[in-house]
Amino acid sequence: MSFQPPYRLDVDAHVADLVDAYAGLEDGEETDRVVTVAGRVMLLRDQGKLAFATLREGDGSEIQLFALSKVLDGYADFVGLNLGDWVGATGTVVKTRRGELSVKITSFVHLAEARRGFGDKFHGITDTDIRYRQRYADLWANPESAVVLRTRSRIMSLTRRWLEDREFIEVETPVLQHVASGAAATPFTTHHNALDVDLKLRIAPELFLKRLVVGGFERVYEIGRVFRNEGISTRHNPEFTMLELYQAYADYADIMTLVEELVAHLATELHGTTTLPYGDRELDLSTPWRRASMVELIEESIGVRLDVGQPIDEVRAVATEHGVEVEDSWGQGKLILEIYEKTTESSLWGPIFVTDYPEEVSPLSRSHRELPGVTERFEAIVAGRELCNAFSELTDPDVQRARFEDQVRQKDAGDDEAMPLDEDYLRAMEYGLPPTGGLGIGMDRLVMLLTDTPSIRDVVLFPTLRPEQ
RNA sequence: GGGGGUGUAGCUCAGUUGGCAGAGCAGCGGCCUUUUAAGCCGAAGCGCGCGGGUUCGAGCCCCGCCGCCCCCA
Numbered sequence A: 001m002s003f004q005p006p007y008r009l010d011v012d013a014h015v016a017d018l019v020d021a022y023a024g025l026e027d028g029e030e031t032d033r034v035v036t037v038a039g040r041v042m043l044l045r046d047q048g049k050l051a052f053a054t055l056r057e058g059d060g061s062e063i064q065l066f067a068l069s070k071v072l073d074g075y076a077d078f079v080g081l082n083l084g085d086w087v088g089a090t091g092t093v094v095k096t097r098r099g100e101l102s103v104k105i106t107s108f109v110h111l112a113e114a115r116r117g118f119g120d121k122f123h124g125i126t127d128t129d130i131r132y133r134q135r136y137a138d139l140w141a142n143p144e145s146a147v148v149l150r151t152r153s154r155i156m157s158l159t160r161r162w163l164e165d166r167e168f169i170e171v172e173t174p175v176l177q178h179v180a181s182g183a184a185a186t187p188f189t190t191h192h193n194a195l196d197v198d199l200k201l202r203i204a205p206e207l208f209l210k211r212l213v214v215g216g217f218e219r220v221y222e223i224g225r226v227f228r229n230e231g232i233s234t235r236h237n238p239e240f241t242m243l244e245l246y247q248a249y250a251d252y253a254d255i256m257t258l259v260e261e262l263v264a265h266l267a268t269e270l271h272g273t274t275t276l277p278y279g280d281r282e283l284d285l286s287t288p289w290r291r292a293s294m295v296e297l298i299e300e301s302i303g304v305r306l307d308v309g310q311p312i313d314e315v316r317a318v319a320t321e322h323g324v325e326v327e328d329s330w331g332q333g334k335l336i337l338e339i340y341e342k343t344t345e346s347s348l349w350g351p352i353f354v355t356d357y358p359e360e361v362s363p364l365s366r367s368h369r370e371l372p373g374v375t376e377r378f379e380a381i382v383a384g385r386e387l388c389n390a391f392s393e394l395t396d397p398d399v400q401r402a403r404f405e406d407q408v409r410q411k412d413a414g415d416d417e418a419m420p421l422d423e424d425y426l427r428a429m430e431y432g433l434p435p436t437g438g439l440g441i442g443m444d445r446l447v448m449l450l451t452d453t454p455s456i457r458d459v460v461l462f463p464t465l466r467p468e469q
Numbered sequence B: 001g002g003g004g005g006u007g008u009a010g011c012u013c014a015g016u017u018g019g020c021a022g023a024g025c026a027g028c029g030g031c032c033u034u035u036u037a038a039g040c041c042g043a044a045g046c047g048c049g050c051g052g053g054u055u056c057g058a059g060c061c062c063c064g065c066c067g068c069c070c071c072c073a
Helices: A015-021 A073-080 A129-134 A137-139 A143-165 A206-214 A251-270 A296-303 A312-321 A334-345 A397-412 A423-430 A443-451
Strands: A029-047 A050-056 A060-067 A085-094 A099-113 A187-192 A199-200 A219-227 A238-249 A275-278 A281-284 A288-295 A352-355 A376-384 A385-392 A434-442
Touching: A015 A029, A015 A060, A015 A099, A029 A060, A029 A099, A029 A238, A050 A073, A060 A073, A060 A085, A073 A099, A129 A137, A137 A143, A143 A219, A143 A443, A187 A352, A206 A219, A206 A238, A206 A423, A206 A434, A238 A443, A251 A352, A251 A376, A251 A385, A251 A434, A251 A443, A296 A334, A296 A352, A312 A334, A334 A434, A352 A434, A385 A443, A397 A423, A434 A443
Parallel strands: A060 A099, A288 A352
Antiparallel strands: A029 A050, A029 A085, A050 A060, A085 A099, A187 A199, A219 A238, A238 A434, A275 A281, A352 A376, A376 A385, A385 A434
C-alpha cells in the first residue's frame, strides 16, 4: 500500500523555543515536559538499539531526536527514514549524556517522503543552477540561503511598519499600463484579448502614485514588482521589487533625510548597528550621509569643473577625452551624466547622496530653486551601487509637457529608453499637484546590502532563468 | 556582444606525461545501547555537457556548439 500521511498534526512546540528554554539542562538530565515537534530529518545515526536523528524546522533551528528501541513504537520504521523526510515526533525534553539537547521520543508520524535527497549532507548543493532553479531544495541544503531570504521578508515588514508609523498609506496601482512611463527603461509588452489592445508591464509605479497625490493621498507608497526588458546580471533581474513613496509638502532634502533614517533603522533592527560588513569592505550607514552634487564629484574625480551652461563643444571634448562615445543629439546635461557614469560613479562607495542631476536627463524632476539647468534630484550610492532615485517632483503641467516632448524627441533620435508622453498624467497635473517629494528604492539591492550578498539572485526567491534544457 | 572560469555517479569532488573511469556522502542489504558530517561490512550506480577531428588508443589534445558563474560593453 502506498504511503498514507496523516491529514494534520498538532505541533505544540517550536525547536527554537526549546533550544532557548532548555539551554541550561545538565548533561544526562531528563525533564517531564512532553512536546510534539515537526520538521525534516536531516541526519540519522542508527546505533542498533538506539538512534539519533537531527530534526530541522524550516527556520533552520535544529534539535536531536533520541530514539530507544525499548521506548519508541515503530523503532524499525524510524531508523528506516530517509534523510529529508518530514516527521512529527512526540517525547520528553532531555539532554543526552554527551550534552546534546534532545527529544526522547515515544512516538512519531511520517509526514512526507523525500524521494529526492538534499545533496551532500556536509557540502549541501553548491551548483548555482540547481540552487536557483530548485530553491525548495536550496533552502534546506544551504541554510544560509534560507537566512537571507527570510531576512528579506523581515526587511519588507520593517519597512512597511516604519512607513505606516509616519502616516504613509500603502496602495496598489496598475501593473498593466497603456503607457509605460516613469523611468528610462524598455517595457515588456503583452496583449489584452477582449479590448484587443497591447498593454505594457509597468517599469515604475511613479506616475500613478503622483496621480494619487493629486487625489489627496498626501503620503502614499507602493511596494511592488516592476518589469524591465533588459539584461540579466548580478545586479539586474527582469522583474524586481521597487518601493516608491510620495510625500506632499516635502522636497528632496526631506527625502534624503527619510532615506538615511530608514536605512539606518533597518540596519539597527537587523544587526543592532549601522556599521556593516559588505564583501571585503565596511559600510558605515550612520546618519547623516554625505551630500555632494554630480559636478562636484566629477571635479573630485577628474579635476575638471563642468556646468550645464558651458559651451557644448567644451563638454564634448571632456567626454571624448575620458572615453565616452558621444552622440550628436546629446546636450550638455546628457554628456555630463555620461561623464559621471564613466569616470566617477564606480569609484564611489558611499553612502552618499549624489545631487543636482541635469534637467535633460531628469524629465520628472523639478528644476533647482537656485542652479540653472539642473534639477532637485538625487541618487544614493551605497556599497558602490545605486540604491535609490528621488526628487522634488515637477508640479507644473506646462513644464512637464515640454519635458515629455523633449523625451519624445530623444526617442525619435534613437534613444529607446526615453520616456513616452503620458497624456492622462498631464491631465491629472492640471488638477494641481502640490509640492511633493518622491522616492524610488530598489528593494532587492537594499536587501543585498543589508545581508552582505553579492548577487541579486541570492535575494530573489525564484530569479529569472533561461528555460531548462 | 567581448574576455576569463567551469561542466566527470542523485550531491560534493579527484582523475598523474592520452593507456581498460574513481572516492566520500546519499540510496539499497547487514552489524552496533550515547551518536554529532557517527562507525564498520557488502552489493549496486557514471562512460565523463553535445557534435566532429587527431590517434593503435581521448575524461585528458584540436575545432565547433550548448549550459552555468564572474568581469566588461
